[in-house]
Amino acid sequence: MRGGLDKKPGRGLGKAMIVRTVFLSAVCGVVAFVVLAARLYEVQISSNGHYEALALDAQLRRTTLTATRGTIFDANGKILAMSAAVENVFISPFEIKRDGQDAAAIADGLSAILGVPRESILEKTVNEASQYQVIKQKVESYEADQVRELIKEGGLSGIHLEPASRRYYPNGNLASQIIGFVGTDNIGLDGLERRCDGYLTGVNGRNVRLQNARGADLMFAGFEDHYDAQDGNNITLTIDSTIQYFVEKHLEQAIIDYNVQNGAMCIAMNAKTGAILAMANHPNFDPNDFQKLSESEMERLSLIEDEEEYAKEFRSAQLRQWRNRSLADTYEPGSVFKILTLAMALEENVASTESSFDCAGRMDIKGRDEEKPVHCWRRWGHGRQSLNQAMENSCNLACVELGLRLGARSFYKYVDAFGLREKTGLDSSAEVRGLWWNDSVFFARNNQSQLASATFGQTFTVTPIQMITAVAAAVNGGYLMEPYIIKQVSDSEGNIIEATEPTVRRQAISAGTSATVRSILRNVVENGTGTNAQIRGYSIGGKTGTSENTVEIATKEENAAKNYIVSFLGFAPADDPEIVVLLLLDTPSHRNSVYISGGSMAAPVVGNMLADILPLCLGIMPEYTDEDLKDINVDMPKLMGKSVEEAQEQLWTLGFETTVIGDGDTVTGQCPSPNAYIASGASVKLYAGVEEPIRAPVSVPQLSGMKYSAAKQALENRGLFIRTAGAPKSNSKVVVSVQSIPAGQETMYGSVVEVTLIDQDVIELRN
Numbered sequence: 001m002r003g004g005l006d007k008k009p010g011r012g013l014g015k016a017m018i019v020r021t022v023f024l025s026a027v028c029g030v031v032a033f034v035v036l037a038a039r040l041y042e043v044q045i046s047s048n049g050h051y052e053a054l055a056l057d058a059q060l061r062r063t064t065l066t067a068t069r070g071t072i073f074d075a076n077g078k079i080l081a082m083s084a085a086v087e088n089v090f091i092s093p094f095e096i097k098r099d100g101q102d103a104a105a106i107a108d109g110l111s112a113i114l115g116v117p118r119e120s121i122l123e124k125t126v127n128e129a130s131q132y133q134v135i136k137q138k139v140e141s142y143e144a145d146q147v148r149e150l151i152k153e154g155g156l157s158g159i160h161l162e163p164a165s166r167r168y169y170p171n172g173n174l175a176s177q178i179i180g181f182v183g184t185d186n187i188g189l190d191g192l193e194r195r196c197d198g199y200l201t202g203v204n205g206r207n208v209r210l211q212n213a214r215g216a217d218l219m220f221a222g223f224e225d226h227y228d229a230q231d232g233n234n235i236t237l238t239i240d241s242t243i244q245y246f247v248e249k250h251l252e253q254a255i256i257d258y259n260v261q262n263g264a265m266c267i268a269m270n271a272k273t274g275a276i277l278a279m280a281n282h283p284n285f286d287p288n289d290f291q292k293l294s295e296s297e298m299e300r301l302s303l304i305e306d307e308e309e310y311a312k313e314f315r316s317a318q319l320r321q322w323r324n325r326s327l328a329d330t331y332e333p334g335s336v337f338k339i340l341t342l343a344m345a346l347e348e349n350v351a352s353t354e355s356s357f358d359c360a361g362r363m364d365i366k367g368r369d370e371e372k373p374v375h376c377w378r379r380w381g382h383g384r385q386s387l388n389q390a391m392e393n394s395c396n397l398a399c400v401e402l403g404l405r406l407g408a409r410s411f412y413k414y415v416d417a418f419g420l421r422e423k424t425g426l427d428s429s430a431e432v433r434g435l436w437w438n439d440s441v442f443f444a445r446n447n448q449s450q451l452a453s454a455t456f457g458q459t460f461t462v463t464p465i466q467m468i469t470a471v472a473a474a475v476n477g478g479y480l481m482e483p484y485i486i487k488q489v490s491d492s493e494g495n496i497i498e499a500t501e502p503t504v505r506r507q508a509i510s511a512g513t514s515a516t517v518r519s520i521l522r523n524v525v526e527n528g529t530g531t532n533a534q535i536r537g538y539s540i541g542g543k544t545g546t547s548e549n550t551v552e553i554a555t556k557e558e559n560a561a562k563n564y565i566v567s568f569l570g571f572a573p574a575d576d577p578e579i580v581v582l583l584l585l586d587t588p589s590h591r592n593s594v595y596i597s598g599g600s601m602a603a604p605v606v607g608n609m610l611a612d613i614l615p616l617c618l619g620i621m622p623e624y625t626d627e628d629l630k631d632i633n634v635d636m637p638k639l640m641g642k643s644v645e646e647a648q649e650q651l652w653t654l655g656f657e658t659t660v661i662g663d664g665d666t667v668t669g670q671c672p673s674p675n676a677y678i679a680s681g682a683s684v685k686l687y688a689g690v691e692e693p694i695r696a697p698v699s700v701p702q703l704s705g706m707k708y709s710a711a712k713q714a715l716e717n718r719g720l721f722i723r724t725a726g727a728p729k730s731n732s733k734v735v736v737s738v739q740s741i742p743a744g745q746e747t748m749y750g751s752v753v754e755v756t757l758i759d760q761d762v763i764e765l766r767n
C-alpha cells in the first residue's frame, strides 16, 4: 500500500550509488528496447517476405524476471530483512476466449483457492485482448501448488504463475523504525528500506518471446530475448540485534513501570567510532504488517465514534509508530547538556577541578528582571561546592557561572564544535535541526539571560542523535564522530562494494579535557544524581536530565499532570568508554513515591541495559570488589543428592543462609530451585526427609518504597525470594522503586521477584 505515504526525495546515503543504479537500470532498459526494436525491424521490414504471414497472428509474450531484493543483516550477520520467492497468479483472457474455456469455472476455482472475490476475477476476463491480468500477487507456495493442481485437474488454460518475491522481517518489531518497510511493489517506503532502495532493488531481467496464436513459441533463431535479473545488493548494519533486543526490552519495561504516556527513545552508540549499536523508539510496529497498530492503540481508537475522526487518528497513530524520533524530533536536553558546559569551561581554562562555586539557589542575570532571577533546581541552593560536587549535584548555578566566564561567543563556538547546530549526517533527509537563539540575540552584551539558561540545557532544542554524538565526543578523547548505521554494502555474491570507515568530523576538545570530563561524570554515578545507574562490577559515567516537554502530549490522561522528558546519558567503562547510551522517557507519571526525574527513572533503566549489554554483547566482564560481592545476585546451585553438610557448606560459601527441613542426611529438595538467580544473603530451604518443597500459589506483597531488608523479609515470609537491580543494596538509603511481579498478583511459592532499588536521596531530586 503506497497510498498516502508522503513521497520524499531519495535518502542521503549513497545518492551517487542510487543514481548509478537507476542509470544502470535505465541503460539496461534502453539496450533491451534497442535490441528488441532491431529484431522487430528485422521481422517486420527487412525480412518481410518470410515473416509477414506468420506475424499476423503472432503475439509478443513478455515475462519479467524479478530481481531478488537484497538482504539487510545486522553487524553479526543475522538477517533483519530478506526476500523469499513467491509467485504471482495471472490470467490471459485472450487464451480463455481462444480456447473456449469456461470463465465462470476459472473464477470459481481461483476464488476458492486465493480468497479473491469471484466477481473481480470475472471482470478481468472481459478484456479479451489482454494476455496479462493479475489475480493475486505474492502467493505462497502452498497456494501456488493448489493453483497448479486446479489447472491440471480441470485441464484449464489461461491461468499462469510467474515468479515474484516477498519481503520478510524475521524479528518482527525489532529495530522496525531503523529497517522501515516496503510496499506491495517491493519498493522501500520508509527507514533503510527506503533510503537504501537503490542498493537493494537490483535490476529486473526479462524474457520476450514471439508466440503464435495457439500460444506455442515460434522457435526462430534469435527470437527469444533474455536478460537475467541482477539481484540487489546486501546491506550490513552496525546494529547489533542482541543489543537492540536488550534496549527494546528495557524500554518496554520502563514504559510500563513509569506509566510513560508519550513514548520513549534510546540510542546506543560505539563511543569511539560513532557506529550505532541500537536505536529504538516506542511505539514501534511490525514491518511485516506495517499498517497495523498495536493492541493498546487500537483499544484507544475504539473509543472514537466519529468515522472521520477515527480515520484521522488512525493515520496519525501510524505516522507515530513509523517515526524514528531519535532523528526526527527535537527536545530540550536539560541537565544532560551540563556535560558540554563542563567540557567547554575546562577546555577554555575558565575552571579546573580545583575551582569552587557558590550556589545560593538564585542568581541575578544581566538583562533579566530582578524579580525573575535564574534559579537552581534546588531552590534553597547547594552552598559552596567543588567543580566535582557541582556536577554530582547537577547544580544549575555553577553551570551559569561557567557559562558567564566563557561568554556567549565562546559558548556558541563550542556548540558548533560539538555539532549541535548541524545535522550529524546519520540520515540527512530524515534528520532535523533544533532551535537556537540567533547570534544577535545570544551575543547581546546587555542581556545574558539566554546564555544563562543555555548553560543548563534550556531554551534550545537538539535531536537525541545530536546530543549523544556530542557527548560521545566529550568522553572519547574529544573527537566528534559522524554517526553511521551502514557498515557495508556487498553484492549478491558477497563482494564488498562499499564499507563505511569511522569519520572524525572535528576535534571539539583536547584529550586531556575529555579525560577530566570522564572522571567527573564517573563521580556523578558513584556519588551524585546518577547513582541509580550503577551496576556492580563496572565503572559507569553519566549524567541525568529532566526537562519540560514542549511537544503536545499524544494521549491526554488526567494523571499526567506535568509533562516532563526525563533522560539519562551513560557510558562504560568510565575510563575508556566503549558504549554510550542515551535514554529519553517522554512524560512518565508520578507513581509509587518515585518522583519524576532522570535520576530516579531513566538512570536505573540505562543501568539495567548496560548490565545485560556489557557482559553479553561487548564481552566486558564485571570485576567485583569485596563491597560489590555483598551486592550481587547469585545462581542457585543444584543440591539434590548431596549430603546436607556438603550442601550447607556450598551455600555458606556463596553467602546464603540455610534452613534444613527434615532429619535425613541427603538433600531431597531445595527451595528456590536450581539455577534461580537471587540476591546473596537469602535463606535457602533444604529438604532432607519426607517433606517436599511447597507447590502452591502465593500473593506477592507490595514492596514499593520499602528498604531492601524489609522487602527481602516481606518476600521470604511468603516463601518468595528477592533479586536486585539498580543502586547497591548495602546503601542504607535505598528503597524499592519497581518490582517485577506487581503487588497482589499470584506466583508460585519459591519464585523470585526482582526489585529495582533506587537511592532515596535521588528520589528527592528533580533533576
Ligand SMILES: [Zn+2]
Binding pocket: 359, 361, 376, 377, 378, 381, 382, 383, 394, 395, 396, 397, 398
Ligand atoms: Zn545549585
